[in-house]
Amino acid sequence: MELFNQISLFNQNSLNNIDINSKEELLKFIKDLIKIEDIQVVKNSLIKLKKLNKNKKIVNDYSCLEQDIEQMIESLTLERVRYYLNRLIKSLTQTKTSNVNDLDLNKWKQYDDIITDSLWILEKRDTTGAHNAEYWGNFIPQIPNQLFRRFTKQGEWVIDTFLGSGTSLIECRRLGRNGIGIELQGKVVEIAKSNINNEINPFNIKTEIIQGDCLEVDYNEILKNNNLKHVQFIIMHPPYWDIIKFSEYENDFSNSKNLQDFLDKINLLVSKTYPILQKGRHLAFVIGDKYSNGEWIPLGFYCMNEIMKAGYKLKSIIVKNFEETRGKKNQKELWRYRALLGGFYVFKHEYILLFKKD
Secondary structure, three states, X not given: OHHHHHHHHHHHHHHOOOOOOOHHHHHHHHHHHHHOOOHHHHHHHHHHHHHHXXXXXXXXXXXXXXXXXXXXXXXXXXXXXXXHHHHHHHHHHOOOOOOXXXXXXXXXXXXXXOOOOOEEEEOOOXXXXXXXXXXXXOXXXXXXXXXXXXXXXXXXXXXXXXXXXXXXXXXXXXXXOEEEEEEXXXXXXXXXXXXXXXXXXXXOOOEEEEEOOOOOOOHHHHHHHOOOOOEEEEEEOOOOOOOOOOOOOOOOHHHOOOHHHHXXXXXXXXXXXXXXXXXXXXXXXXXXXXXXXXXXXXXXXXXXXXXXXXXXXXXXXXXXXXXXXXXXXXXXXXXXXXXXXXXXXXXXXXXXXXXXXX
């Protein structure tokens, strides 16, 4: 009889007259629901709550409330509904972050735009804000965006050893990460400065561009000048050996004399930068393969081996599909013919190799 009265009272006060206007009222409502022993009473209340949330957004800092409610409504047992109710309380009241990013894992459903699969299918590059594809060989902004959000926190430091036209430092500005970029060519440095300065700096972070050879610059001096002991993320997007010739500089990676010379440069660069990365943090290396003289040259895997020689642990091999490239734009039929004629497959991917310093 007491249980019946409890349910009847809840029906009357909470089911038929739901009026929730704040997170605090929602939490009280959820805690009351957990006490109810009749699953149908609980589900009917959740249906009312879902309708109310559609009419007015109850919680501004949690976007998955409706999704959570629907999951509870579809649950088959009272135990499962209560599990989801308790998890919702955690989502609304507790923050759970790691030491490498700002993502709140109690609200993990909100990050549906963050890729966790090892295959990235990206139809076209982000051209919003200061981003553009004018510089041949720059990578798409979605790569640093995804990596910085997963593996850095706001206010931390990122270094890009092949800055190019500034894509990674534009993303640093957008996401509130301090960024250091190294670029060999003076004319490209000017392009990068122009692009980066066209992006607003809402977090007031520091951006530094260094013109120089990434194999010759003094990384300890760079840290000292910024009052740093370490950086928290390193990103490298070198030339894919000699596929594109970027300059006449002898130390330009695209002017490497042969494959071994290219790999020796990779090894030297990784070894020089290894000490400046904070322990437990990550290096991302973006590279594609090469086809030459009837042979597929797996640059990605060769470079992977060189990086692991420096002491890094391999965390992921991400394969990124790319549809739009300047070299193959509007030439799909030609490349298909060449592939059929030459007995090879057209490159539509590159690798994002993720490493961790233990």
